[in-house]
Amino acid sequence: MTGLDSTKFGKYGGQFVPEVLMPALSELTEQYEKYKDEPGFNKELDYYLRDFAGRPSPLYHAKRLSREYGIKIYLKREDLVHGGAHKLNNTLGQALLTKYMGKKRIVAETGAGQHGTACAMAGAAFGIPTEVYMGYKDTQRQRMNVYRMELMGTKVNPVKSGSQTLKDAINEAMRDWVANVEDTHYLIGSVVGPHPFPTMVRDFQSVIGKEVRGQIMEKEGRFPDSIVACTGGGSNAMGIFHPFVEEDVDLFAVEAGGTDMKVTEKEAFHSASLCTGEDGVLHGARTMILQNKYGQILESSSIAAGLDYSGVGPELAYLAETGRLKPRHSGDAEALEAFHDLSRLEGIIPALESSHALAYVKQAAASGELGDIVVVNVSGRGDKDLETVRGMMK
């Protein structure tokens, strides 16, 4: 069900793409299947994850935050991975695969710029020319990330169509891939898009959860009661959840509640597609989508650019439907509060994305829903958000 033998997770997933891309998807599936368990490929990937990315990332017992929120909290410190987010786990895997497939160029989309930055790093490390599409609005609110990418030799193309955010950047990157499919790999940044991307990206990100398994056993002698991760497309969530799907651990996917949980015909004031979306097809996959009654995709909204997406990975839609995963949401204001809590109490400035997961822990700890021990994925660091937060606090 969740392997490469099927293109779907239950009814979700699939390959809803133009014919021109189908052969590339088959090729990618074949090549990924060939290398995913191949010792040479894995040895090289492990080397880069360790010596370049700085893995394993620590699992840190946040004592002061635990006291404040009233639950024992462990933080998975993906914010300490090179580049400041979990994104590099996936880009190293796919860039290495690009090299093994003999493709000469990488294109990618980016929302907050974290994935684009991670692409730029991997592209530079492997010497593969890289181009990143980024919504114009996002280039404005994440200027430093644009500059970082450019420093590492990546070309950043601002996208001025549609809502000028992540979904439009994906559209544009897909168009580039359609036009250049023979020599180009599309390095998708989340567990979204057509098969095999959701499976492949999940696998590359699973290093997060695999490490947590060993680390929590060492510290607690047991698995946590719950794991909480923020969810936009869902790659940090699937990365930490996947190795625990078969275990007795509650999984909470926290979406961005934005300023309000309401929607109009054209836009949503949040990005909570698992919580409030409807079954549909977007960016190559059947999944839960923010859409109007006609099936037009709504513009989503969040203080965290990396969560600002109208869809969600198909496997998350499937796990939510079967009840294995619990979709939740926290809003801009709650995320900001948690951002300050962690900074002040622990000396760790989290990304606004990760702050949504922390905000939910704060909200739910008292109810007992999360049990006694919770692991929170701190998917990234907040340096990129300082300008945004400062602006909002004025």
Added chain:
Amino acid sequence: MRIYEKFRQLKARKEGALIAYICAGDPTPEATKEYVTALVRGGADIIELGLPFSDPVADGPTIQAGIERALAGGMTPDVYFKTVASLHLHIPLVVMTYYNLIFKRGIEKFAKDCVSSGISGIIVPDLPPEESGELDEVCRDNGIDLIFLVAPTTNEGRMKNILAKGTGFIYLVARLGVTGARADVALSTKELIERVKTKTPKAVGFGISNGRQASEIIAAGADGVIVGSAFVDIIAKGGDVAGKLEALARELKEGTRSP
């Protein structure tokens, strides 16, 4: 009118088909009626009328802009079917749209709306044969052609499967990439026409903008040409849009007559 009847008619006259695309509602639903009429006057054999979707990944900047204008002008699937029903065309009309709009309306209802408004075929650029099972069945039950695309990257195995499924005509994607007008007819287009071996008519789209190209493509063995961006570009530029649409349709139609 069914698509096969039109191609049979044209074959008897030794002509290729001109399949003309514009996006419904670009820039208003009323304008669409006027523009379709102009295309028919100019000699279009089949009208391909886009039903605009918010995230058209298979379309280039020209058609994307048309889609954005149409959505801003209030085009919805409900308005679309009403507009089509009021056209009363004597030639086939096919709807081109993305799968989510069909899925959301309900596949059965979408097909019924096509039948009652006089639509003969459906083109869904993000629905490869692997995902088309349900729509395929409903189309067959309702006598609607489901038109599939083949691309230069389509390998022999896929080609066989697509040719076995496709009805109405086979849509040959002339080159890698998204829709948009180009200056020359690539060699790969001619090769693709030769590779597609079927009795179903073959129509070539993507990048055709003048009569000479249309003529070359028919001469290379295609049964029709599909032109979109060049028409949408006329709408974008404004002025005497209907007059210019008719004139370009006439030039292209002339091209399909004299290979």
